[in-house]
Amino acid sequence: MTRARPPLPADTVREVGEFGVIARVVARAGAARLAEVGPGDDAAVVTTPDGRVVATTDVLVEGRHFRRDWSSAEDIGHKAAAANLADVAAMGARATALLVGLACPSDTPIGWLEGVATGLAEECAPLGAAVVGGDTVASAPGSDAVVLSVTALGDLGGRPPVLRSGARAGDVVALAGRLGWSACGLAVLRRGFSSPLAAVAAHRRPSPPYAAGPAAAAAGATAMCDVSDGLLADTGHVAEASGVVLDLDRAALGDACLVPEGPLQQVGAALGVDPLVWVLTGGEDHALVATFPAGTPLPAGWRVIGVVRSADPAAGVLVDGEPAETVARALGAEGTGHAHFG
Amino acid sequence: MTRARPPLPADTVREVGEFGVIARVVARAGAARLAEVGPGDDAAVVTTPDGRVVATTDVLVEGRHFRRDWSSAEDIGHKAAAANLADVAAMGARATALLVGLACPSDTPIGWLEGVATGLAEECAPLGAAVVGGDTVASAPGSDAVVLSVTALGDLGGRPPVLRSGARAGDVVALAGRLGWSACGLAVLRRGFSSPLAAVAAHRRPSPPYAAGPAAAAAGATAMCDVSDGLLADTGHVAEASGVVLDLDRAALGDACLVPEGPLQQVGAALGVDPLVWVLTGGEDHALVATFPAGTPLPAGWRVIGVVRSADPAAGVLVDGEPAETVARALGAEGTGHAHFG
Structure with missing residues (x-):
């Protein structure tokens, strides 16, 4: 007897079937504190x-x-959850639940999906959130790629949402969380290395400062966003939405983000890259950037990195008074942040 | 001068760029009545x-x-919205907002995305809902396929959610909306035809009976779900979750779903298919099925199609007392509904 094709590997999504997949994934979803009906x-x-x-x-x-x-x-579960949970924090809210849409090839090992579910649940759990629903389907015929679409829900706790449009001249610009670590880790992985582990780990699993979002809202933040595409690009969105100029302070950014002997300095030296380029244009660490009225006592974890200049029709971002584009180019970056359809 | 490769077609997603895409799509998003902050x-x-x-x-x-x-x-926008809005209705809720995650190739014409946005908005608008957020990204390298992940939010209006688990022995089983039309339209398209248009149109744009969901909840429905995978499959989920047997009445189903001279009869005759197979196993019309205590005056649009038999450890679905699987096989169906990882 001959076989026309080899048997399927054990425990693929195809073998387990839709309801098997749901059962296995739901078993790892955790429990959302505020869920009345879960998956x-x-x-x-x-x-x-x-x-x-x-x-x-x-x-x-x-x-x-x-x-x-x-x-x-x-890692992928952690990262997908973090990208969304950080957006919720950037409104000044606390995340309450996730919904997950997943398209994957039918020969995906069920253990891989269980791993994603575990990562999602672990990232949510400290916030009291969990995956409450979703949909798992087969990828397009002929496609081997996984697509993961995550929706996060959150609660504002009685505070107004902190939008991108509220920055006012005279405000300070402040940062919570790390910048450049994920981009540095990606640079390491792209060159085929896997150390320093701190940078690679930051690329695999970002550590957004979730609690800093509601804390900033409570302290009176006038505008806020998370840094997903790069500091210059994302502060650019705040500048544009608010119709102001944000002037970032290179020295303060260095103090906040470039620890001597830290992984960014180490990798930068090894690769001949000024690590400031990762700090200014690297995304995916999901730091939070906010503006506060001058003199506001900043909550724990927030550091001043710039000021809001007087409103200007040519809203934008400066670094020590120089246009962001110019600074990014001088550092060898292709632009101020991530291009989604490049 | 020669060109290494032809210029990109005008107005692709790549040319318009992420923020151009967002602007064009948001311009078509409509306004959600309950949105305080939109896209x-x-x-x-x-x-x-x-x-x-x-x-x-x-x-x-x-x-x-x-x-x-x-x-x-x-059509695709309408269909993606409908699949989610029907799930909200099946809880007894009214939809308030959609979020849309979209992965598409970089050479997708921007006009195509605008069309999807228009379809999503049109399907939501009668409900007072709209697209309030989302994310548009490039498909996986080498993949030509579009993946559309839609999340719908809804409001229960003070009523308890109607779950799948509440059906009780003695309840009647009732249906709102159409069954089998989408499957019939798909059978037509698969054979390379495009008429009867009513069936093809139903496949392209389902017409779920959204208002029937909250109406059923208000009337005291004990369990409810939408029919996305096929009546036998989806009532099977209610039977299992409730620990009961649902016995469907073939004659009542025919009366409710098979209009003499209607497209299902026409196409069935032309293709040599008993149209009952589409009614019992065809998904994607997003009809609603609910159980109500016997004697409940049913809201407009609902028709009785069966009864709930006494609780049974072997929970399941019967048609005129015969197991669903047997009935489906006798009609030539491969199973009781759609297999997601076949």
Whole structure:
């Protein structure tokens, strides 16, 4: 007897089937503190103590936002959750729940999906959030790529949302969280290395300062966003939405982000790259940037990195008074941040 | 002078760039009645009068859930919205907002994305809902396929959610909306035809009975779900979750779903198919199925199609007392509904 083709590997998504997949993934979803109805019905039901819900969606595509040979399934779950949870924090809200849409090839090992579910749950758990629903389907015929679309919900706790449009002349610009670590880790991985581990780990699993978002809102932040595409690009969105100029202070940024003997300095020296380029244009660490009225006592974890100049029709970002584009080019960057359809 | 490769076609996603795409898509998003913050910030903010939010995600993959040569961009937007809005209705809730995650090739014409946005908005508008946020990214390198992940939010209006688990012995089983039309339209398209148009149109743009969901909840429905995978499969989920047997009445189903001289009868006769197979196993019309205590006056649009038998450890679905699997096989169906990783 001959076989026309080899048997399927054990425990693929195809073998386990849709409801097997759901059961295995749900078993790892954790429990959301505010979920009244979790996975398994037509929809989830999540309580919204504030009377409003914050909602955001981020899509991660294999080969663009992650690689299965560079990141474990758990890493990818952590990263997909973090990208969305940081958006919720950037509104000044606390995340309450995730919904996950996943397209994967039918020969995906079920253990890989379980790993993603575990990573998602672990990233949410400290916030009291969990995956409350979603949909898992087969990738397009002929496509080997995983697409992960995560929606996060959050609660504002009675505070107004902190938008990108509220920065005012005279405000200070402040930062919470790390910048440049993920981009540095990516540079390491691209060259085929896997150390320093701190940088590579930061690329695999960002550590957004979730609590800093609601704390900034409570302290009176006038504008806020998360840094997903790069500091210059994302502060550019705040500048544009607010119709102001943000002037960042290179020395303060260095103090905040470039630890002597830290991984950015080490890798920069080894690769002949000024690590400031990662700090200014690297995304995916999901730091938070906010503006506060001058004199506001900043909450823990926030450091001043610049000021808001008087409103200007040519809204934009400066670094020590120089246009962001010029600074980025001088550092060898292709632009001020990530291009999504390059 | 020679060119190494031809210029890009005008107005692709790559040429317009991420923010051009967002601007063009947002211009078509419509306005959600309950949105406090719409697209353009880190997250949307939607008011939740009930104090809870209903949330559900459905993923549509090109080549599995739609084909760009069979459906227009507007059709695909309508269909993606409908799949999610029906899940919200199946909880007894009214949809308030959508978030859309979209992965598409960089050479996708921007006009196609605008069409999807228009379809999404048109499907939402009668409900007072709209797209309030999302993310558009490039497909995986080498992949030509569009993946559309839609999340719908909804409000329960003070009513308890209607779960799949509440069906009780003695309840009647009732149906709102159409069954089998989408499957019939798909059978037509698969054979290379495009008429009867009513069936093909139903496949391209389902017409879920959104208002019937909250109406059923208000009337005291004990369990409810939408029919996305096929009546036998989806009532099977209610039977299993409730630990009961649902016995469907073939004659009542025929009366409810098979109009003499209607497209299902016409196409069935032409193709030599018993149209009952589409009614019992065809998905994607997003009809609603609910159980009500016997004697409940049913709201407009609902018709009785069966009864709930006494609780049974072997929970399942019968048609005129015969097991669903047997009935489906006798009609020539491969199973009781759609297999997601076949």
